[in-house]
Amino acid sequence: MISKELGVIGMTVSKRFIFFSLVSLFCAFSVIATVKSSEAAPVVLKFAGQNPPEHFATVSMNEIAKEVAQKTNNRVQIKVFPANQLGDYSLVYEELIRGTVEMACISFPSQFDNRMDLIYVQGYTSSYEQVAKVYDPNGWFFKKMDEFNSRLGVKLLGMYLEGMVGIGTVKPMRAPLDPKVDKGLLLRIPNMDVFKTALEGAGFRTISIPFADVYQSMQTGVCDGDTGYSIVAAYTTFGDVIKHWYNFNKNTECLGIMISDKVWKKLSAEDRKVLQEAVSRQAALSITNARANDQKYLDLMKKKGIQVHMYTPKELKPMMDAFAATWGQLDQSKGKALMDEFKKEMKKISDEITK
Secondary structure, three states: OHHHHHHHHHHHHHHHHHHHHHHHHHHHHHHHHHHHHHOOOOEEEEEEEOOOOOOHHHHHHHHHHHHHHHHOOOOEEEEEEOOOOOOOHHHHHHHHHHOOOOEEEEOOOOOOOHHHHHHHOOOOOOOHHHHHHHOOOOOHHHHHHHHHHHOOOEEEEEEEEEEEEEEEEOOOOOOOOOOOOOOOOEEEEOOOHHHHHHHHOOOOEEEEOOHHHHHHHHHHOOOOEEEEEEHHHHHHHHOOOOOEEEEEEEEEEEEEEEEEHHHHHHOOHHHHHHHHHHHHHHHHHHHHHHHHHHHHHHHHHHHHOOEEEOOOHHHHHHHHHHHHOOHHHHHHHHOHHHHHHHHHHHHHHHHHHHO
């Protein structure tokens, strides 16, 4: 009886020993798993850009990377690849759709959806104040551009202003502020209906020439001027050939800061918030920076001997109205419903600015 009781006691002790051993092992594995989780490899995002390393857009890309790394304790790391290192903007956009390139700061590629050309419509941005309202992340324009990208699997995080767009010419323009007068020159434009309809409706004769041939074309008289690029680009690319710069502020050079939707959905809510705030900060700052850079390069143009023709929004109004009068011609390519919304929303902002 005693031996039997001792056997029962022994079995009880053994079971308790096994139970506590298993509990101890479970706790140990839990601690190890927690440590491993906290030491998990960081999320690394490739951030593709199209501008040189020293360009202010690339500087902003690096600032975004720095802020995100700091605020996520390096949980999310962004590697910046400027100067088309990962391919031109069209190729990069395809990679964004696939998720093989995670982020980009590039031009809007309208070959994927020509409604993205809305960004290049002439005559809706004659001042930096107006640009700030149009590109507000809570505004109609931003939401539309995000909608166009979202259907392709790309999320728009911010609109980054590079600068305002005017016209550079090798000879003087006739009656630059009168849309009813032929300007007396042949203007090279990008091969896009948003440029052709508006400029031909305001007294310009136009021609489409590949960008790589524009400098030589102006030099040899094939065309008399060019448009479609920012003030900074006008100086750095064509500063040795143009003699006049007409500061129309008729449209903007604007980049999209984008992320693959596949990648965005994999980020935690906390990390999304950090990334969005970092991008929004730089996008807002881009308007201030663009204004300062535009003025800097206008001054450099003057020093170089280029005649810079400056105008107030009031002086530009006849040209802006002439451009706006052609927007209806975009109904077929962009959709009448979209263009009707566009007209309504841009008028609303214009009225706010002029109050």
